[in-house]
Amino acid sequence: MKIRYLTLLTAAMATFAGVALGDTGGGDVSPIYGVKLPDGYRQWALVAPAQEAAPLDELRAVLGNDLAIKAYQASTLPFPDGTVLVKLAWKHVQSPEFEPASIPGAATTVQVMVKDSSKYASTGGWGVGRFINGKPADEAQHQTCFACHQARVQNHDFVFTRWVP
Numbered sequence: 228m229k230i231r232y233l234t235l236l237t238a239a240m241a242t243f244a245g246v247a248l249g250d251t252g253g254g255d256v257s258p259i260y261g262v263k264l265p266d267g268y269r270q271w272a273l274v275a276p277a278q279e280a281a282p283l284d285e286l287r288a289v290l291g292n293d294l295a296i297k298a299y300q301a302s303t304l305p306f307p308d309g310t311v312l313v314k315l316a317w318k319h320v321q322s323p324e325f326e327p328a329s330i331p332g333a334a335t336t337v338q339v340m341v342k343d344s345s346k347y348a349s350t351g352g353w354g355v356g357r358f359i360n361g362k363p364a365d366e367a368q369h370q371t372c373f374a375c376h377q378a379r380v381q382n383h384d385f386v387f388t389r390w391v392p
Contacts, residue, residue, distance in 0.1 A: 255362055255363050256356070256363065257339075257354075257355065257356030257357065257358070257363040257364075257369055258363060258365070258366040258369055259366060259369045259370065260341075260347065260350075260354035260355055260356060260369065261354065262339050262341050262354045262355060262356030263339075263356065264313075264337060264339060264356070264358055264361065265292070265311055265313065265339065268290060268292075268311075268313045268339075269290075271290040271291055271292055271296075271313065272290065272291060272293075272296045273288060273289070273290060273391075274289040274290060274291045274295065274296070274299060274312065274388050274390060274391070275288075275289050275388050275389060275390065275391040276288050276289075276391070277289065277388070278319065278329070279316070279319075283316075283335075284318065284319045285316045285317060285318060285319055285335055286316070286317050286318075286319050286329060286330075286331050287314055287315065287316045287317075288314070288315045289312055289313070289314045289315075289388040290312070290313045290314075290315070291310070291311070291312050291313075292309075292310065292311040292312075294306075294307060294309045294310050294311070295310045295311060295312055298310055299390035300390070300392075304383065304384050305342075305352065305384040306342050306384050306386065307342065308342050308343050308344050308345075308352070309342065309343075310340075310341075310342040311339065311340065311341050311342070312339070312340045312386065312388065313337060313338070313339050313340075314336075314337070314338040314339075314388075315334070315337055316334070316335045316336045316337070316338070317331035317332055317333065317334050317335060318331070318332035318333050318335060319331075319332065320332035334360075335359070336357055336358060336359055336364070337357075337358045337361075338355065338356065338357050338358070339355065339356040339357075339358070340353050340354070340355050340386070341353065341354045341355075341356075350373040350385075351373070351376070351377065351381070351384070351385040352384075352385075353373070353376070353385055355369060355372045355373070356369075357369060357372070373385070
């Protein structure tokens with residue numbers, strides 16, 4: 228039983244190390260930060276939904292890995308290294324079946340934040356990736372990410388999203 232537990236623990240630690248380094252999943256890496264889309268992120272827990280007004284007019288959902296969810300639940304700030312947040316975004320569309328309701332339209336972006344205080348020390352400990360159709364957005368789009376977070380949510384470890392239990 229102890230050997231099985233240690234085997235599972237070792238596998239979990241290896242997975243955690245890959246996530247913390249942004250080396251998680253196939254595909255291209257984001258410019259500047261080298262962040263990838265994490266494997267299995269679509270099965271992660273929901274942190275919170277959001278709606279972005281014009282000009283983006285998007286519906287969004289922020290998901291977090293297990294470490295992120297634990298940090299949110301414990302109100303831990305700053306977030307610990309290894310925290311990964313993923314924001315899914317879709318165009319905001321009126322439901323054809325029920326006019327007062329909104330539904331997701333076409334996917335717009337998937338954005339990833341990876342906490343690694345050493346690797347990303349110059350950007351508050353966070354590396355970011357922005358992906359369109361599974362491919363990284365251009366460098367110019369990545370250069371604007373940290374400045375916005377720094378200007379608006381520096382007191383919340385550079386994270387906009389709040390936990391919605």
